[in-house]
Amino acid sequence: MVKIKFISNSLSKKHSCGMFHPESAQRIEVIEEWLHSQKDDQISYDILDQSASKDDILVTHSSDHYRLIERSQGQTGYFYFDGDTAANNYTFEAACQAVAVGKKAIWESDSNTSIFALVRPPGHHATRTSPGGFCIFNNIAIATELALVQKKFQRIAIIDFDQHFGNGTAYIHEENPNILYFSTHADPRVSYPGCGFVEEIGEGEGRGYNVPVPLGYRASEADLQVAFEELIQPIIYQFKPEFLAISAGFDAYERDPIGILGVTVDGFSVIGKYIKQIASELEIPFAHFLEGGYNIHSLPTLVSSYITPFIQDQEKTSPNISLEPSGQTIATVNQSKKLLDDFWQL
Numbered sequence: 503m504v505k506i507k508f509i510s511n512s513l514s515k516k517h518s519c520g521m522f523h524p525e526s527a528q529r530i531e532v533i534e535e536w537l538h539s540q541k542d543d544q545i546s547y548d549i550l551d552q553s554a555s556k557d558d559i560l561v562t563h564s565s566d567h568y569r570l571i572e573r574s575q576g577q578t579g580y581f582y583f584d585g586d587t588a589a590n591n592y593t594f595e596a597a598c599q600a601v602a603v604g605k606k607a608i609w610e611s612d613s614n615t616s617i618f619a620l621v622r623p624p625g626h627h628a629t630r631t632s633p634g635g636f637c638i639f640n641n642i643a644i645a646t647e648l649a650l651v652q653k654k655f656q657r658i659a660i661i662d663f664d665q666h667f668g669n670g671t672a673y674i675h676e677e678n679p680n681i682l683y684f685s686t687h688a689d690p691r692v693s694y695p696g697c698g699f700v701e702e703i704g705e706g707e708g709r710g711y712n713v714p715v716p717l718g719y720r721a722s723e724a725d726l727q728v729a730f731e732e733l734i735q736p737i738i739y740q741f742k743p744e745f746l747a748i749s750a751g752f753d754a755y756e757r758d759p760i761g762i763l764g765v766t767v768d769g770f771s772v773i774g775k776y777i778k779q780i781a782s783e784l785e786i787p788f789a790h791f792l793e794g795g796y797n798i799h800s801l802p803t804l805v806s807s808y809i810t811p812f813i814q815d816q817e818k819t820s821p822n823i824s825l826e827p828s829g830q831t832i833a834t835v836n837q838s839k840k841l842l843d844d845f846w847q848l
């Protein structure tokens with residue numbers, strides 16, 4: 503059982519990609535409202551008013567990328583990076599703050615407390631050289647890279663359960679054998695960002711350390727269960743990370759307005775149970791980074807469902823799932839096992 507400490511960046515609600523944009527300040531507002539109504543001692547909430555240094559951000563991003571975001575300050579209206587990612591006058595500072603919260607999440611999570619970086623803008627689509635997919639700086643990629651560079655940890659695993667492949671995180675770390683990246687996401691043939699195919703298992707020395715698991719239309723927690731039990735758990739137990747970082751996206755929800763997967767409310771508890779099992783088995787600390795999730799009404803319920811296994815003192819039970827995995831998922835997982843055969847015992 504661990505305490506979950508939510509930490510938001512003070513400008514999280516000031517950043518905007520545009521009016522009526524799904525990645526809105528309301529996402530933080532509704533979770534904040536739920537947190538303020540909480541009476542559970544296991545949950546706390548804090549706001550950090552601190553920015554990451556330029557040097558920290560440049561650990562994964564190019565100078566041109568940094569300058570591009572910096573230049574968006576002082577503009578009136580919106581500064582568009584692409585069709586769906588933009589900045590307003592607060593974005594640069596909010597993004598620097600989100601990185602600072604992410605760094606704190608990795609440095610300060612321990613066996614008693616797991617930090618949930620409740621930040622905007624999100625990060626997992628931001629690549630070394632460009633913002634994209636509503637993301638400005640890659641909060642989780644920067645924090646994990648810094649933890650290695652500054653010798654806080656030697657090996658870190660990332661599990662990304664957002665419904666979109668975290669192309670930024672995957673490609674930033676693709677040659678790094680000390681960061682193992684798992685992603686469960688919607689089939690890239692029909693979903694943004696159009697990559698994250700099962701064959702994309704890393705490059706050079708990092709080959710075997712990226713594990714993308716694309717899922718078909720309406721895939722649920724039953725499909726995620728196969729990915730966790732057949733791939734994620736066996737590989738992560740062989741890799742033996744010293745820290746587990748989670749890209750927590752809630753757009754895999756069956757009623758997400760821009761998602762195509764079919765994870766139920768209880769399905770997020772299933773994800774939480776697996777993550778708890780992994781962290782308990784390895785006896786390592788873990789932290790969460792907010793990525794997507796656009797059903798404003800349901801977002802607090804989904805976050806609550808996800809963290810319940812961490813804050814409740816339950817026996818290590820097998821998650822209870824009534825749905826069935828699809829044939830497509832089983833075929834994908836089998837293909838992944840073959841591709842990863844040279845690197846892991848599966």
Ligand SMILES: [Zn+2]
Nearest residue numbers: 664666753794
């Ligand atoms: Zn997403």
